[in-house]
Amino acid sequence: MTDVWQSAMDHAVAVARKAGQMVRDAVGSLQKEAVMLKSSSVDLVTQTDQKVEELIIQSVKEKFPSHCFIGEESVAAGEVCVLTDAPTWIIDPIDGTTNFVHTFPFVAVSIGFSVNKQVEFGVVYSCFHDQMYTARRGRGAFCNGEPLQVSQQRDIQQAIIATEFGCNRDPETVDKIFSSLKRVVTIPVHGVRGAGSAAINMCMVASGCVEAYYEIGIHVWDVAAGSLVVAEAGGVLMDVEGGPMDLMSRRVLAANNRSVAERLVKEIDVFSVRRDDAAS
Template sequence: MEFVCRAKMNGLWVSKAIMADVWQSSMDHAVAVARKAGEMVRGALKDDRTVMTKSSAVDLVTQTDQKVEQLIIQSVKEKFPTHRFIGEESVAAGESCNLTDDPTWIIDPIDGTTNFVHAFPFVAVSIGFSVNKQVEFGVVYSCLEDKMFTARRGRGAFCNGEPLQVSEQTDIHQAIVATEFGSSRDPTAVDHIFRSLRNILCLPVHGVRGAGTAAINMCLVASGCAEAYYEIGIHVWDVAAGSLIVSEAGGVLLDVDGGDVDLMSRRIVAANNRTIAERIVKEIESFTLQRDDAPLQS
């Protein structure tokens, strides 16, 4: 007879083996609905890129963002009616952004909306799934590349079924570092962003890159194409799925102050190893200490 541990889920005691099966079913559904969402995104590129704005003139949203999120949430509600949601467009419409212990789908329907508007070829559907405030699986579908990045806690990270492994590089001077500039155009905020960027670029590193989407930047770290990614001002839906993909590919996650990452804190350093992560932290520390009210970005 197989021995299994028990844990409480939705008020009921169930075996961890059964729980694992539940989460696998959820992950399979996430992959399927991400592909369906990707088809919608590719179709919309041809005829439906009506642009609106949110917090600023460069913080963009389209009808496709909203339609894709509705597609994902409705699909999940039908299959898993007790699960909760944190979705970028739902929060923008006024819903709360609270991460609880309940099974929660954390959704960015189009990560890289500005890319989508300009047909810049890095656009992702990002779906993270959290239980007890811990991400259990992550799915990032790079729609235009047709790359499906997936990770399940304790079971590795993959792209189109092939295992991912972070870079083995430990010398920051030979690293590629990814970051983004966000949607704030306040001169003071921009000065802080470029101060950190200048520090890192002048270490020197081999280069600084940005795909225009946090999720894909993190998948690039997981794939070994970049050694690190950092950003201040991102949201939980930007990084929930990608964070697990990085860690399951052998990478590390830190807060920009060097402590443990908190996905609700809106700041993150993801790197191939602790040595490079800590060096990145050192170069952006002054920015963090000088400006706790970092610019809100999407």
């Protein structure tokens, strides 16, 4: 990694911490804050999401004016979601907005940085736990400066699996989600968990307390940073049908090793979702 990317990563860590403070400060005024809807009645966005993204993008533009951005709220406001070879900041200002609205304390600021469509560093700041997860390509993954290592468990029957229900309430989609859940639970596994934040779920895999995480329907800003944290902690990433992970596909399977991942692939009842980079 060149010095300029190290400078960018240092900036990402600093601005993520600042954004996290903004998120914590906003909790006290949540009763007054307008909660808006995006794609459905359970796809929430707040003024804080928008303010935090604006803070991050403005601070990055001042320091790296030639860089590109993919931001959750920018895309929601109509910006195109396209990943090019150019240096690109991939930002989820509040990963776990529903958690934030309910003060359920799994909320993260997620910042990924890609060059040539490859994530070069990832920063995930778990705001309420003051945990800063960082990863640089080829240089390891850390939480608050301590090295991360995935679980060494190879027996899926002794694993904890993380997943989420998403915000699509279409009955056919919900049936598929529960079909997968039933099949995973009856492998059987030790348990199924979900933090309500894709980025935090991936950091749990990297930390070794969860063996795998899968989800269909997430977005590139949910997983860009976390995917590198998993990879640099020794984990594997793939598509839910077993191929290579595609950041724009809205499908992810992150696991501590390939055997656990491949066993999970057999149980996931796949459904189709519109790609992030599909023409609007």
